[in-house]
Amino acid sequence: MSSTWNETAPWAGRRSGVWDPVLPRWPDDAPPGPDFAVIRAEFDVPEDFPPEVLAEAARPPVLPDEDATAVELVTVDPPGSRDLDQAVHLQRDGAGWLVRYAIADVGAVVRPGSALDAEAHRRGQTLYSPDGRTPLHPPGLSEGAASLLAGQERAAALWTVRLDGDGAVRSVDLRRARVRSRAQLAYPEVQAAADAGTLPEPIALLPELGRLLEEAAVARGAVELGTPEQQVVRTDAGGWTLVSRSDLPVERWNAEISLLTGRVAADLMLGAGVGLLRTLPPARAEDVDRLRRLAPALGVAWPDGAGPGRVLAALDGVDPRHAAFREEAATLLRGAAYTAFDGAPPEQTGHAGVGAPYAHVTAPLRRLADRFATEVCLAVAAGREPDPAVRAALPALPATMAASDRRTRAVERAAVDATEAWLLAGRTGEEFAAVVVDVEDDRGTVVLAEPAIRARCSGAGLVPGSRVRVRLVEADVARRSVRFTVVGD
Structure with a gap:
């Protein structure tokens, strides 16, 4: 278990199963939520x-x-x-x-x-x-x-x-x-x-x-x-x-x-x-095949003859690549x-x-x-x-x-x-540590290390399971919209 990853991963929690958030500070006159x-x-x-x-x-x-x-x-x-x-x-x-x-x-x-x-x-x-x-x-x-x-x-x-x-x-x-x-x-x-x-x-x-x-x-x-x-x-x-x-x-x-x-x-x-x-x-054969082809890139072992359920049961709960694999596996359950x-x-x-x-x-x-x-x-x-x-x-x-x-x-x-x-209101332009969990073309989904936010992110070179720095480009409370871009884009 990586101590570095424990400090940043939203799913690297305590044995109690309740994840340890690092709570943000708000001004005294901030709205209640x-x-x-x-x-x-x-x-x-x-x-x-x-x-x-x-x-x-x-x-x-x-x-x-x-x-x-x-x-x-x-x-x-x-x-x-x-x-x-x-x-x-x-x-x-x-x-x-x-x-x-x-x-x-x-x-x-x-x-x-x-x-x-x-x-x-x-x-x-x-x-x-x-x-x-x-x-x-x-x-x-x-x-x-x-x-x-x-x-x-x-x-x-x-x-x-x-x-x-x-x-x-x-x-x-x-x-x-x-x-x-x-x-x-x-x-x-x-x-x-x-x-x-x-x-x-x-x-x-x-x-x-x-x-x-x-x-x-x-x-x-x-x-x-x-x-x-x-x-x-x-x-x-x-x-x-x-x-x-x-x-x-x-x-x-x-x-x-x-x-x-x-x-x-x-x-x-x-x-x-x-x-x-x-x-x-049952999962479509093409979805299982796609997941099997993705497994090596995310460090997931897929033994011969094993079904996706057994592969998922053997995943590491704190490996960010395995977390991305779980996200991709959601296509099996539709x-x-x-x-x-x-x-x-x-x-x-x-x-x-x-x-x-x-x-x-x-x-x-x-x-x-x-x-x-x-x-x-x-x-x-x-x-x-x-x-x-x-x-x-x-x-x-x-x-x-x-x-x-x-x-x-x-x-x-x-x-x-x-x-x-x-x-995230008022924090546009700030940078955050995140993990990429889903990618399609030059857009993907990232999970922030703190607070536990999932949002869309644009930028070249997004790779499932990778750690990236992202910049907040939108946090619109009225529209309930949050967007990031990869730092460097």
């Missing part, structure tokens, strides 16, 4: 809930008869989360594993055709902004009565999945049940406990099983980019800055439990001939969609990122599609037909979710763009 409410209004993000929706959300959920409160479940989420969709318990099962995964039973509260349902369709998903979140459901429901808060008896869809010693699925059970989470855990404290070998019993096996499932995913041909995420965060002084953050290991391992559940859910629905999948077509079917399975059933058929079922408090897919799975697992109202809603869900995804991406991108321009 971008107005994210204006951005939300620009993209028609719903804010307040209508009175009839709040009234429906205030009705207490009816708890199922089956009592699973003896299962010692815990939740594992970002610090401060209140909309807790998932609770987990892991244990040995002979030579294999027993995974119990409780998912908040939103379908026990929100009925198709209700005011709550109509509002959820209007929103599509919870939208996260730097200054707060715009929830899919009223907070009294999503952060209260339906959330799997510690010590509270809640309605859940309880998955019980038995795996063999290699992580292959042996059996699946799903039913509605009452559950009670024992503790609300946050990723940083769980990572610290994992490092110290002191994880609580319900998730003591998470590192071992998580790594096993990660390796099984690579063996299936799953493609995981692992690209650091650009985030807008509040500073201690009350302003805003940008940091680059990658997932902690425990976040990846926890995600593997969710991905496992999504895979078995997809299998249930495909077996029944009805459902809602999350699909992603065309993600929701795919509804009723009868014959769709032509495209797989998800290239997962390496298997997959469905979204583990975040119903925050994503509309998960409630409907879960309802189908509950019916199939019980040996009955899905509710006609649920079945009738499936065909329109892909378009609803696609529109919600577009709005979410637009708001998130606008928030980052606005923060980038605000951070």
Whole structure:
């Protein structure tokens, strides 16, 4: 690990997974930062809930008869989360594993055709902004009565999945049940406990099983980019800055439990001939060939017979050339969609990122599609037909979710763009250290060492993975536009 690169690379972070920003200083009379409410209004993000929706959300959920409160479940989420969709318990099962995964039973509260349902369709998903979140459901429901808060008896869809010693699925059970989470855990404290070998019993096996499932995913041909995420965060002084953050290991391992559940859910629905999948077509052969040809120039080893997923899994997290390779690999993962079917399975059933058929079922408090897919799975697992109202809603869900995804991406991108321009306002002409991560002709994308800004850059001789000096030529807050040029051009 290069100490020089550690001092400058935006993705060379601490083991905690939260990257160490060098925060810029602003004058005392500087504006407090971008107005994210204006951005939300620009993209028609719903804010307040209508009175009839709040009234429906205030009705207490009816708890199922089956009592699973003896299962010692815990939740594992970002610090401060209140909309807790998932609770987990892991244990040995002979030579294999027993995974119990409780998912908040939103379908026990929100009925198709209700005011709550109509509002959820209007929103599509919870939208996260730097200054707060715009929830899919009223907070009294999503952060209260339906959330799997510690010590509270809640309605859940309880998955019980038995795996063999290699992580292959042996059996699946799903039913509605009452559950009670024992503790609300946050990723940083769980990572610290994992490092110290002191994880609580319900998730003591998470590192071992998580790594096993990660390796099984690579063996299936799953493609995981692992690209650091650009985030807008509040500073201690009350302003805003940008940091680059990658997932902690425990976040990846926890995600593997969710991905496992999504895979078995997809299998249930495909077996029944009805459902809602999350699909992603395989990478095009020409895109894989292009990436393979690029690998030697970026110092990436591509062994004979290895697929792109295994090559990506072996990359160095702090090598700037490997970071550029990850950026180029994004072309492999195009065309993600929701795919509804009723009868014959769709032509495209797989998800290239997962390496298997997959469905979204583990975040119903925050994503509309998960409630409907879960309802189908509950019916199939019980040996009955899905509710006609649920079945009738499936065909329109892909378009609803696609529109919600577009709005979410637009708001998130606008928030980052606005923060980038605000951070650099008044600094036109200054030079910065940067790394080139993408190039097309004489234009490319660079990532600054500080603050963690990604922007377009023009100039001859741009090479992916190279370190360059760039000069700021534009930082327009109103247009949310930032541009650089290579020093010397």
